[in-house]
Amino acid sequence: MRIGFIGLGLMGSGMAASLQKAGHALVVHDIDRAAAEGHVSAGADWADSPAALARGVEAVFTSLPGPPEVAAVAEGDEGLIAGLAPGTPWFDLSTNGVMEVRALHDRLARHGIPFLDAPVSGGPAGAASGKLAIWVGGDRAVFDRFRPVLDAMADQARYVGGIGAGSVAKLCHNLCSTVMMQAIAEAMTIGIKAGLEPLQLYEAMRAGATGRARSFDIVHARWLPGNLDPATFQLRFLHKDVRLAIELARQVGVPSRLSEAAFAEMTEALDRGWGTRDAQSVLDLQRERAGLDPFGLDANAVREVMGRS
Template identity: 55%
Template sequence: MKIGFIGLGTMGRHMAMHLIEAGHELTVHDLRREAAEPHLAAGARWADSPAELAGDVELVFTSLPGPAEVETVALGEKGLLAGMRPGSVWFDLTTNSPALIRRLHALFAERGVHVLDAPVSGGPRGAQTRRLALWVGGDEKLFERYKPVLDAIGDQPYYVGPIGTGSVAKLVHNCAGYAIQCALAEVFTLGVKAGVDPLALFKAVRNGAVGRRRTFDGLVEQFLPGKFEPPAFTLRLAHKDVSLATGLARELHVPMRMADLALEELTEALNRGWGERDSRVAMLLQEERAGVEIRVPEERLRERER
């Protein structure tokens, strides 16, 4: 298949090379021609602009730093909009703004060009080894048609929903990761200041209930189905544990902004009379504030396990 690839940086250079290795005819473009030297040596051809690249291919991938670069490549002078032919397809692999990708989707649709967002997760090492998730938003039939090509880039291409939903999933994932990072920084400074060796602390907690499970797996037991009885661990006991931890932090003069916020949430939930429900019931408070109800029927959750 004739494919164009724009953006040969930390992630893109590996993904583009995998497409060559899979036997596709690749045309490449980057702000720096030297970034393309390995690809040209492997048989790719060079295009001087996004428009030139797009004019001779069926499928275009972009892997760029952010929304500003995507908009320039798409709509700038000699951009993709000027070069892509009706019926051709563009997958944007960038971590991008959902609003921007939806606007571009509408603009390109007027020219008969299909746009899908497909941000990736796995980091440079994952891009090199193909251990990558690709979260795709857009036309599901196009996702299915080009899934063999996506498989050449990463081992976990997944259709999320309409245009923009892939980008939303990526932002949810990354925001969760950095929020957890902040919480881990707090609790580890607490543990070490309380006298525990850092490596001993790491080895201890990674074998606990939280350490043994993947980050998002616990959501299927209470939060997603909205089922908080019978409790796996009561809110009352969770409140006690976090109270003890924040109390220790005060004794040792360790700031614990994230933990203090967690304690506020648990306290508010306790004041609702939820003390004997499962501790995850406190998550309902955020649903109320956001004005959204999250409920997944249990039969759909069971389908996930098949």
């Protein structure tokens, strides 16, 4: 398949190389001509502009820093919109805003061009090796048609919903990643100031129940399927553990804003009379205040997801 690829930075170069290795004919473009050298010597064609790149390809992929760069390659006489034939899809692998990709989708739809947001996760190493997630939002039929191309770049390509859904998934994922890192920083600074060696503390935490699990596994058996009674671990006991931990933070003088917020959540849940329910009942407060009904997920369906990746 003849494919256009714009943006050959740390992420883009790995993904473009994967497409070439899979036998696709690439046309490449980047604001830095030198970034394309490796790809061109491996057989890719160079295009002087996004518009030139777009002519004669079956799909275009972009991997760019953010919203302004994506808008810049779309617009103008030399932009993608000027060059793309109706029906030729554009997959944007950049991390973009949800409103931005929806607006771009609507603008391109007027030219008959399917636009899909397809942000990725896995870092430069994953982009090079193919151990990569691609979360795709947009037209399902287009996703299905280009599935083999996506699979050539990533072992975890997922259709997640209509336009913008890929970006929602990516932003939620990165938000979790950030808050988890902050939580680790709080816990480690408390533990180290309380006298543990950093590496011993880190190794100890990795050996615990949460340490052994993959990051998101913790909620699969209880909160997701709404399986909160009877408890395996009662909320009142977790409340006690967190109380002891933040008392330790007090004693050693470590500011712990996230932990305090989590403790306040649990206090609120105890006030609801949930002390003997499962500890994850506390998470239902957030669901309630988001205005969401119980998710109504079947435990078997959740287990199937656990087995798929």
